[in-house]
Amino acid sequence: MFKKFTSAQYSVLYYITRWTLIIVPVAFAIGCMVALFLWLLNWSIHYRFAHPWLLYLLPLAGVGIHFLYKLYGQSAERGNNLIIDEIHKPGAGVPKRMAPLILFTTVITHLFGGSAGREGTAVQIGGSIAKWISSLFKLNEADTRIVLTAGIAAGFGAVFGTPLAGTIFALEVLTIGRIKYDALLPCLIAGFIGDVTVSAWGIHHTLYHITYVSKGxxxxxxxxxxxxxxxxxxxxxxxxxxxxxxxxxxxxxxxxxxxxxxxxxxxxxxxxxxxxxxxxxxxxxxxxxxxxxxxxxxxxxxxxxxxxxxxxxxxxxxxxxxxxxxxxxxxxxxxxxxxxxxxxxxxxxxxxxxxxxxxxxxxxxxxxxxxxxxxxxxxxxxxxxxxxxxxxxxxxxxxxxxxxxxxxxxxxxxxxxxxxxxxxxxxxxxxxxxx
Missing domain, CATH: 1.10.3080.10 (Clc chloride channel)
Incomplete structure (x- = not known):
């Protein structure tokens, strides 16, 4: 019984250590990229505030984005859906160029007044970097799926400052009606490291307050x-x-x-x-x-x-x-x-x-x-x-x-x-x- 106990604890310790060593550099790189994205996004929005005439150049910006994806985007055009598909059934691949391409085109969209968000960009940054680093580590198919899922958690947690929500989102978004917990620990580590990295770069998230107090x-x-x-x-x-x-x-x-x-x-x-x-x-x-x-x-x-x-x-x-x-x-x-x-x-x-x-x-x-x-x-x-x-x-x-x-x-x-x-x-x- 003692041998079985120590063997189980050793396996748990090995699992935690291994995934920590893999996920920390992945999440740190994603956090740095998301911090750069949020800084550029804030700059582009306030620059347009100061120069409202930029809205009239939105058609030209759209043409530029179209040809960027036509010439360099290829499969990256599918965005978040490509990453989700790659987790379900690896093979199509997540290109390295997805991260810089989506970052640049999202900033362009906001600079000229397009109505869009930032979560998709952060998730694609996370998936692209996670796939690239997993190939450097030469991970097998099952581990690559986990790293990609953790990349989603890191990107989501970093962009909104919600590491726990990012963890559960990465697990929940893949399949409606089912959550697989095999990637829970890597996602939790990724969400936390991604969020901390963005904060370390001095990027602050908007605070919201509920003034209502329930009296029961x-x-x-x-x-x-x-x-x-x-x-x-x-x-x-x-x-x-x-x-x-x-x-x-x-x-x-x-x-x-x-x-x-x-x-x-x-x-x-x-x-x-x-x-x-x-x-x-x-x-x-x-x-x-x-x-x-x-x-x-x-x-x-x-x-x-x-x-x-x-x-x-x-x-x-x-x-x-x-x-x-x-x-x-x-x-x-x-x-x-x-x-x-x-x-x-x-x-x-x-x-x-x-x-x-x-x-x-x-x-x-x-x-x-x-x-x-x-x-x-x-x-x-x-x-x-x-x-x-x-x-x-x-x-x-x-x-x-x-x-x-x-x-x-x-x-x-x-x-x-x-x-x-x-x-x-x-x-x-x-x-x-x-x-």
Missing amino acids: QDIFGHHLGINLLLLLKTAIASAIFGLAAFAFAKAVHGVKTLSLRLIKIQWFIPVCGACIIIALTFILGKPDYLSLGVDAQYPGAVTIVSAFQQGGADFLSWLWKLVYTAVTLGTGFKGGEVTPLFYIGSTLGNTLAGLLNAPVSLFAALGFIAVFAGATNTPLACTIMGIELFGSEHALLFAVACFTAYYFSGDTGIYTAQRTEGKWPRPNYRQEEGL
């Missing part, structure tokens, strides 16, 4: 830590968050499909998309829905931060951001979807808080994570993200919001490479009845 409720002489009416309002709002996630995913895929069908000259697709963005901005008379949507271009602008305040968003701010982002990403510009999903969710939460007479900052936070959960099919990761970003006081409401939105978003999602093992917890009656 007394029922039949027993004190509950939550108000049941607020819980009901959360469920109603979360169903709407799920529908918004469904609409976003359908819109992005629909714009891309429609563009390819109607416009035969491929380089002209981003030109048309850019012209639509410019025209919408001119019609609305404000640039609030361009770029990332975190920092305010002028006092009173609608941003993710302002959505946490009473009157901090217009009634249809969420819809306009959805349209802007669907057009931007659907016509070939580069960047992620997650930060626009944060914007859509928080501004929709602001609107619903007014309609349901609910706390504005709380519902903005619920929308922030719930729309993301529905669009990516990662409710557990988004619940943990809510706790990391906003604190644990409202953890139950975070879970209700994320899982409700997840179910109401249907079988669609922004990642077409996701596998599925069943989203709906109901039996197959036709099979049971022998039909």
Whole structure:
């Protein structure tokens, strides 16, 4: 028994040491690259703030991005879906050029006003660097899958400052309805090292605050830590968050499909998309829905931060951001979807808080994570993200919001490479009845 015990402990120690030695340099390199990306992204956004006329060059930027990917991108054009496919079934490969290419084109998209995010860029940076280093270490197929998954965790955790959410996201995003824990420790190490590396470079993440404090409720002489009416309002709002996630995913895929069908000259697709963005901005008379949507271009602008305040968003701010982002990403510009999903969710939460007479900052936070959960099919990761970003006081409401939105978003999602093992917890009656 003693020999069996010491052998098991030795195996665990060997496993931890081996993966730590492999993952730390991978995550450090990803963290450095993400830090550079976030610095350049911040510079590009504020440079455009100071030079609004850059928006009118968005069509030229789109043409440039198109030819960069046509000449050098090749398989890298598939982005996050390529990395997910490579984890499921290695063989296609993740090119080294994916990381610098997506970094540069995302910065270009934001510099000229395209509405996109940053998560996709960070994940592709993580996957590209992870694949490259795994080839240097000459890892086998199974270990390469784990390193690629850890690369996703490092990129996600580093770009948002949420290492635990990045860990669970990397495990949860691969297959809907199933989480494989074989990469849990490497992902946890990667998420932590990636986040610490970004912080060490002096890059700071935006802070969000929920001002609402729950007082609970007394029922039949027993004190509950939550108000049941607020819980009901959360469920109603979360169903709407799920529908918004469904609409976003359908819109992005629909714009891309429609563009390819109607416009035969491929380089002209981003030109048309850019012209639509410019025209919408001119019609609305404000640039609030361009770029990332975190920092305010002028006092009173609608941003993710302002959505946490009473009157901090217009009634249809969420819809306009959805349209802007669907057009931007659907016509070939580069960047992620997650930060626009944060914007859509928080501004929709602001609107619903007014309609349901609910706390504005709380519902903005619920929308922030719930729309993301529905669009990516990662409710557990988004619940943990809510706790990391906003604190644990409202953890139950975070879970209700994320899982409700997840179910109401249907079988669609922004990642077409996701596998599925069943989203709906109901039996197959036709099979049971022998039909």
